[in-house]
Amino acid sequence: MMKRTAISLLFFLFVHNVSAQTYGVWQLVKSTPFPEQYSTMAWSSEDTGFFLGASLDITRTGDSGIDFTVLKFPNPIDTLHLDTNGHSYVAYSHDKAIGSVSDMAWPAQNTGFVAGVTNADAYGHTQQPTVLVTHDAGTTWSQYYPTDNDTVVVPADTVIDDSHTPPDTTITPSYKIISPKLFNYISFPSTTVGYASTALGDGSKNFITKTTDGGASWSSLYGSDSLAFKKLYFRDVKNGMFFAQGVSVHIGYTTDGGKSFHIIRAPSDSTPYFLQWNNDSSWIAGLDSVYRSTDSGKTWKSVLAYDPVNGPASVGVFYDTVGFVFRQAGQIVFESNDFGATWTPSTLPTAGGASDTVTPIAASMPSRYTAYLLAADPFQSSDVLQKIEFPRPTQSGGSVVNSSGGSALAFTVTENDHSAIFQMGTSASSHLIEIMDVMGRVRASIEVPPGSSAASFELHTLTPGNYFARLGTEIVKFSVSE
Numbered sequence: 026m027m028k029r030t031a032i033s034l035l036f037f038l039f040v041h042n043v044s045a046q047t048y049g050v051w052q053l054v055k056s057t058p059f060p061e062q063y064s065t066m067a068w069s070s071e072d073t074g075f076f077l078g079a080s081l082d083i084t085r086t087g088d089s090g091i092d093f094t095v096l097k098f099p100n101p102i103d104t105l106h107l108d109t110n111g112h113s114y115v116a117y118s119h120d121k122a123i124g125s126v127s128d129m130a131w132p133a134q135n136t137g138f139v140a141g142v143t144n145a146d147a148y149g150h151t152q153q154p155t156v157l158v159t160h161d162a163g164t165t166w167s168q169y170y171p172t173d174n175d176t177v178v179v180p181a182d183t184v185i186d187d188s189h190t191p192p193d194t195t196i197t198p199s200y201k202i203i204s205p206k207l208f209n210y211i212s213f214p215s216t217t218v219g220y221a222s223t224a225l226g227d228g229s230k231n232f233i234t235k236t237t238d239g240g241a242s243w244s245s246l247y248g249s250d251s252l253a254f255k256k257l258y259f260r261d262v263k264n265g266m267f268f269a270q271g272v273s274v275h276i277g278y279t280t281d282g283g284k285s286f287h288i289i290r291a292p293s294d295s296t297p298y299f300l301q302w303n304n305d306s307s308w309i310a311g312l313d314s315v316y317r318s319t320d321s322g323k324t325w326k327s328v329l330a331y332d333p334v335n336g337p338a339s340v341g342v343f344y345d346t347v348g349f350v351f352r353q354a355g356q357i358v359f360e361s362n363d364f365g366a367t368w369t370p371s372t373l374p375t376a377g378g379a380s381d382t383v384t385p386i387a388a389s390m391p392s393r394y395t396a397y398l399l400a401a402d403p404f405q406s407s408d409v410l411q412k413i414e415f416p417r418p419t420q421s422g423g424s425v426v427n428s429s430g431g432s433a434l435a436f437t438v439t440e441n442d443h444s445a446i447f448q449m450g451t452s453a454s455s456h457l458i459e460i461m462d463v464m465g466r467v468r469a470s471i472e473v474p475p476g477s478s479a480a481s482f483e484l485h486t487l488t489p490g491n492y493f494a495r496l497g498t499e500i501v502k503f504s505v506s507e
Contacts, residue, residue, distance in 0.1 A: 054090040054410045066399040068391040069131035070463045096163040130213040135162045140208035156240040171243045212257040222254035246283035258300040268297040292316040292325035299341040303364040311341045342388035351385040436499040444481045459495045
């Protein structure tokens with residue numbers, strides 16, 4: 026396989042023991058070859074990551090990148106039959122086999138989605154879009170085939186925001202699809218609700234589509250003749266954004282789950298790389314420079330300027346207040362701790378060893394405390410994986426000790442077969458306990474009335490896995506078993 030051009034990011038050429046990592050610097054995780062070169066990476070938890078490459082298999086790690094397992098998609102095989110005269114023949118089913126994949130998403134530790142297209146064959150079967158879904162971290166898969174023919178109606182309240190720069194999009198009230206829709210990118214803010222950028226097989230029409238049943242069926246929300254929809258980012262089931270490429274670059278967004286859309290001009294017409302909608306309602310757009318908006322895209326500020334030597338910021342990753350940006354060429358990684366308002370550069374360390382340059386492919390940040398970088402190395406036939414970790418509160422006896430060394434107020438949890446029991450100090454006013462998954466998403470909340478020092482939560486309402494309970498700034502960890 027042809028090597029990727031390597032023009033950025035430093036990595037180590039020594040074998041590194043991951044358990045000996047120090048906090049706050051990027052470390053080499055994978056020091057032995059990957060099974061292949063990859064184009065996509067996603068981490069569903071701090072320990073579990075998934076990688077997609079040209080072989081149409083998914084590679085999974087469950088130990089932060091030390092060991093890897095190749096997972097096979099459920100592609101059908103040819104079967105032998107007998108006709109009425111007793112002669113054997115082969116029933117070909119190549120048309121249901123995966124021909125290519127375009128994107129994947131992992132909204133939960135065990136639930137993942139892969140979008141792609143099936144093969145055409147010599148027996149009249151054409152390519153058709155397909156979605157693969159797993160609920161056991163890739164051990165088994167279900168396969169869906171979104172319909173080839175449906176009617177796409179652009180909602181009457183679709184909004185074109187031309188208050189500052191008119192877009193070049195054309196809105197047509199409705200279409201009759203005459204050829205299969207092909208998936209480009211997908212985004213799943215939950216295990217049932219997902220969005221995709223799609224197109225007709227000939228590329229003549231493009232759509233934003235949505236599923237509410239975990240990928241089994243899809244409906245088109247918005248269509249365009251002149252804009253090709255690219256990467257999407259949905260922060261939750263209602264609020265999301267996407268790149269739209271035409272003569273100019275646009276950004277589309279919705280705040281009502283796709284009932285209406287706003288289309289605005291992007292701050293630059295260069296190659297669009299990544300989008301982020303932060304918890305403080307600010308936006309980050311990675312183009313030639315990194316731009317930030319605090320007014321839904323009406324005005325933009327360059328927060329990380331284009332570098333004519335080291336190139337654009339081609340890979341970005343965010344979690345809550347923290348984010349990282351990697352240039353296409355160069356040895357600098359930029360970090361932000363204020364929703365992308367300001368950025369601090371640092372050079373990836375060599376630790377005194379020999380150095381090599383690699384090209385960033387993808388980054389993933391499954392929690393506030395851990396981020397991963399996948400990059401291509403020109404001197405190996407496989408990719409390299411790097412990781413950074415941050416100090417976090419540590420749990421001792423059910424209570425939290427802050428990383429600064431100070432003790433948190435008493436907040437403990439004990440578990441039985443059915444419930445998690447929380448103990449806390451009393452308060453003259455009511456307060457709220459938030460139940461979060463390992464991705465930091467709030468799954469439930471408990472209101473504690475004034476004067477109460479205990480609260481319980483029924484575990485059967487959560488899927489098996491690890492969870493955190495937050496009371497103010499205090500956090501405790503508990504788990505739900507099978």
